[in-house]
Amino acid sequence: MKTSAFFYQLPKESIAQHPAEPRDSSRLMVLRRGTDELRHDTFANLEHYLKPGDCLILNDTKVLPARLYGLREGDGARVEFLLLRQLSQKEEGLWECLAGPGKKAKPGMSFSFGNGLMRGTVSGILENGSRLLSFQHEGSFYAALDVIGEMPLPHYITETLVDKGRYQTVYARESGSAAAPTAGLHFTPELLDRLQKRGVGIGYVTLHVGLGTFRPVKAEEIEDHRMHAEHYALPAGTAELIAQTKARGGRVVSVGTTCCRTLESVAREHGGIVPCEGWTDIFLYPGCTFRCIDALLTNFHLPESTLIMLVSAFHGRENTLAAYETAVREGYRFYSFGDAMLIV
Numbered sequence: 001m002k003t004s005a006f007f008y009q010l011p012k013e014s015i016a017q018h019p020a021e022p023r024d025s026s027r028l029m030v031l032r033r034g035t036d037e038l039r040h041d042t043f044a045n046l047e048h049y050l051k052p053g054d055c056l057i058l059n060d061t062k063v064l065p066a067r068l069y070g071l072r073e074g075d076g077a078r079v080e081f082l083l084l085r086q087l088s089q090k091e092e093g094l095w096e097c098l099a100g101p102g103k104k105a106k107p108g109m110s111f112s113f114g115n116g117l118m119r120g121t122v123s124g125i126l127e128n129g130s131r132l133l134s135f136q137h138e139g140s141f142y143a144a145l146d147v148i149g150e151m152p153l154p155h156y157i158t159e160t161l162v163d164k165g166r167y168q169t170v171y172a173r174e175s176g177s178a179a180a181p182t183a184g185l186h187f188t189p190e191l192l193d194r195l196q197k198r199g200v201g202i203g204y205v206t207l208h209v210g211l212g213t214f215r216p217v218k219a220e221e222i223e224d225h226r227m228h229a230e231h232y233a234l235p236a237g238t239a240e241l242i243a244q245t246k247a248r249g250g251r252v253v254s255v256g257t258t259c260c261r262t263l264e265s266v267a268r269e270h271g272g273i274v275p276c277e278g279w280t281d282i283f284l285y286p287g288c289t290f291r292c293i294d295a296l297l298t299n300f301h302l303p304e305s306t307l308i309m310l311v312s313a314f315h316g317r318e319n320t321l322a323a324y325e326t327a328v329r330e331g332y333r334f335y336s337f338g339d340a341m342l343i344v
Contacts (some may be wrong), residue, residue: 052199067150070111093135114148183256
């Protein structure tokens, strides 16, 4: 299937530059899976579309202030680094990074960050062009990162984010992502509480969002695209909640594509949902079957991205693109700080 089959026209003014305030005031498009049926609502009314006995699965990853600006030792050349993933659980300061411009970050070169608070040395270049950086610092790496790092907002958000916390979900707790699981940005503690009182179960997985979020599909045929691996963890409590939900006939609702990829990876690798952790490079596109999730809550994604391909796999390409056309026409806000769709 051609990558171009997932292109759509989006006016620049449709790209949300600021998060909705309050969080759950964003719009919600509700779709009947595999059909052209849809309705318009607000996210605060999500509970009207979920039933007692359903469960929501959310990604509790926490975004790191992963954008760093370093000055090269010797000549002071400025290079931007984006932390993608920690390469060693024993060494906090060993990371895979994107570097820009890359020609200014060659192996052996060292950089100073935060007026000398941290130092980093390029120890190698991976096949995909990412840099390996070894950071030296006093005390905790993450404490230093909180001081000198910036939130890694996507390139299409050009306006300043005043409150860093608005690029985190209200339930974020496991540090490690280079980007937010944006479908979860709409939730408030009050909405989650109302859902639980309604009898909707809440479970969590962790998938640290990495390189795949930032790299477009360049292959002409989508089958030739290769995903970057991301680390996930699925705890016993969540596996038990999903089993109970399925047993009583409830629906497993994936909040975002990251949760979907985690659950579908586990279901394929283990033949069902079990407590586990590992790495996934699963790529879901039309023709793939879904073995765990029954409904999907997600934002509106970039043209020709792996994310719109995943949504198309779940809802059908024609139905998905038609819904996107409606969203543009009806003034929905797109991408990370934009509105949401629920496919049930």
